[in-house]
Amino acid sequence: MEVNLKEMCRTVREDILTMIHAAGSGHPGGSLSSVEIMVALYFGDVMKVDAKNPDWNDRDRFILSKGHVAPVLYSVLARKGFFPVEELGTLRKFGSILQGHPHKAHTPGLECSAGSLGQGLSVANGIALAFKKLGTGQRVYCLMGDGELQEGQIWEAAMFAPQQKLDNVCAIVDYNHVQLDGTVEEIKSLDNLPARWNDFGWNVIEVDGHDVNALVHAFKLAALTKDRPSVLIAHTVKGKGVSFMEGDCNWHGNCPNAEQLAQALAEVRGATS
């Protein structure tokens, strides 16, 4: 099935805004900045998955490390066919398959729980190491936030993957420069971020995190890299697509009211790129 990637990004943005509004809480900022990354992975012929058989043994794996952007992952999984799109309306509600932060047991297509930041890259490395040990060829993708890189465990894991030559790991940093309390730069800066990863031994690919075709290309470049892991530094805008959310830390974890939702949806639907 040929998917119009840009159209899918629009749909996912609408889902994110609608589901967070319906839930009454959630994290729109980082969800919106990750849209193109997630659409490229699931719809850009990057990851091998089978929505009809979520536990297919030979699938590639996606580990969400910044668990609070669950809405973008849920939308993409639903649009991919892992579960009915109608489920998105149950986000964060009692009995829902869509927990406020992801839980493996609840959601088809979800590989691991997340919510306590800084843990996903270790998990991705472990899966990738298992694939190496078992001689299978799958790849493992891991999405991290930039604020999340303040967690020390990320850098423990960043040392491990090159040590083990885990070229089947592809990490992605959603570099949107905004965290809950303010900008990353004013709180704990990530100056020279590509150089930091490079110095740790990673193949670093910088990419426009809102250019879905560029992202697909970057993922393919990463897959061609041997003997060391790759990291995509995806330059993004927090709250991308909604003018009053963009770059504003107050929309990290805030819910749009009905009026704000209407304006946001109008902007997303009217976007030309």
Added chain:
Amino acid sequence: MSVKKIPMRDGYGKALLELIAANPKVIALDADVAKSTRSGWVKDKFPDNFIDMGIAEQDLAGTAAGLALGGMLPFTSTYAVFMAGRAWDEIRTTICYNNLNVKIAGAHAGISVGPDGATHQALEDVAIMRVLPNMTVVCPCDAEETRKATLAFAKIDGPCYVRFGREAVPVVTDETTPFELGKARLCREGSDVAIIACGAMVYESLEAAKVLADENISAEVIDLHTVKPIDVDAVVAAAKKCGCVVTAEEHQIFGGMGSAVAECLAKNFPAPQEFIAIQDTFGESGQPQELMDAYGLNQSSIVAAAKKVIARK
């Protein structure tokens, strides 16, 4: 009479070698203390089944979670104070919440680690592992029981924690002694007081029972190796039979095996209980036996507690 002594960690190392010989998907991970935990025996004999994660306990736990998700059977080890403490959030949110098949060993547990002092004396690990849903917690009494517990972990699905000390401790069981996860082991029958112990305190309890017998006090001794899930039937039966209980463990008084027994009895058969444990304080440097004596973790303390609890009946 000298008693044969072996460190419990030897049992852990032996079990790992047996498991890997039978199943190449078993993989041992350590955080730069492999020589101490005996996971280093795997490094020597099966290098492809061993990963040294370096001094990075959180990454150790997270990577083990990933290995389990990827189809391997990981056994992680480092000092209990770091394994359970430093990596607690990873164990909670990634391993236990996902109910992953990760086996965790806390070595050098208890005050008997000695001269290294309080930073290295894990006295809280049973409490903080026991509160986690899906987690099985075992405190074996000797090297052979440690071996059997480790082997048993491989047969069940889900996270498991085993803790053991550094020192060579008396051999209490042998290859023929039955072991079943979740089933307490009756070591000595008695009727006046039930001493429920785990870890190295099982031997101390058996010695205490001999002293009590000389004073015509009949003490039952139970090895409650599996702290979680607790053997409710065995604990309740002992309390009913003896009418009072002493618990003995090398751990803080709050939250450990003694607490688990108290919770069980409060719900099923309330009975007087005395707690032999560290009394809500940090340890200090010293020789192992010196510390065990100073902190009341020995047979004479158990004897005194037994008499005290019998008087409360």
